[in-house]
Amino acid sequence: MNGSTSQPSTTSARKHYNSASRSFLVRDYNSTASSLHSALSSLPPSPPHQWIESLLDSAPISLEAELKRKLDILQITFLATVHSSSPLSPTPHFDKPLQLPPDELIKSLWTSLINDDSTKDKEEEEEILPTSQVSLLHPSIATSLCLAAIKLEQPKLARSVAEAWIGSVSEELEKIVWEEIQEIGLDWEGELPLDGMGGAQGSTGMNGSSILKVPDNGRRQLVKSWIRLLDLLVLHILPSLDEWDAAGDFVRLQSVENGGWVPDQRVEVSSLCVHAFFARLLD
Secondary structure, three states: OOHHHHHHHHHHHHHHHHHHHHHHHHHOOHHHHHHHHHHHOOOOOOOHHHHHHHHHOOOOOOOOHHHHHHHHHHHHHHHHHHOOOOOOOOOOOOOOHHHHOOHHHHHHHHHHHOOOOOOOOOHHHHHOOOOOOOHHHHHHHHHHHHHHHOOOOHHHHHHHHHHHHHHHOOHHHHHHHHHHHHHHHHHHHOOOOOOOOOOHHHHHHHOOOOOOOOOOHHHHHHHHHHHHHHEEEEEEEEHHHHHHHHHHHHHHOOHHHHHHOOOHHHHHHHHHHHHHHHHHHHH
16 A cells, blocks of 8 residues: 555544544444444554564554554454443444354454464464464553453453463563663652553543554553553452462562562562452451
């Protein structure tokens, strides 16, 4: 696609995205579906690895890549919200996925996010496992899918998504995070506040989606999105499955002392929260 075609297409996709965001916030789901479909249809192709390459090159995130990320988050949040509503009303362009059982909807969304055209086995595509394709997925999208699974009462799938993404992280991404953590320094508490829901459904799904802005610092955005996913897994998903020991162990494995990148002070706070939640449950 040449530049003269890409720019009008991106402008159109951005316009439809903004319309879809506004409609979703006022629960006009038919209009949301129509605008979301138009945005996805008009968005120029954006390779899934584009955002990573930009971070590696210390280059700005492209509007196309950021718009695709936001559209993925909006679509996930929209489908989970409509699917969980009662009664389920017909929604143009998205009736087929909305007719799926909750677990199949999550798996279908996962497959569409990590789809590799060279993969032919549909059952294999729907397995939520660490792969090289998963490493190309922005952590904010994985977080949104986890939140969707929680909303649809599929905590085991939420765990699978979180662990699949964390288990797929490349050395290149880890290096970026290490460098950014050094920049954050002692201000980790202000930059990485503890958030037991990984950024509530609204913040990960819609508050960050309603106005499209290309981040000034894509690396800092990566770190914050990654830490939200960690918080969500440790402080909500694993406890909801009564996996308290696993939550505590996972927290400790993320510390710098144990070879991870999360500041030890923050790991200590997270660990204390896990124990406090468990103690409260036993009272």
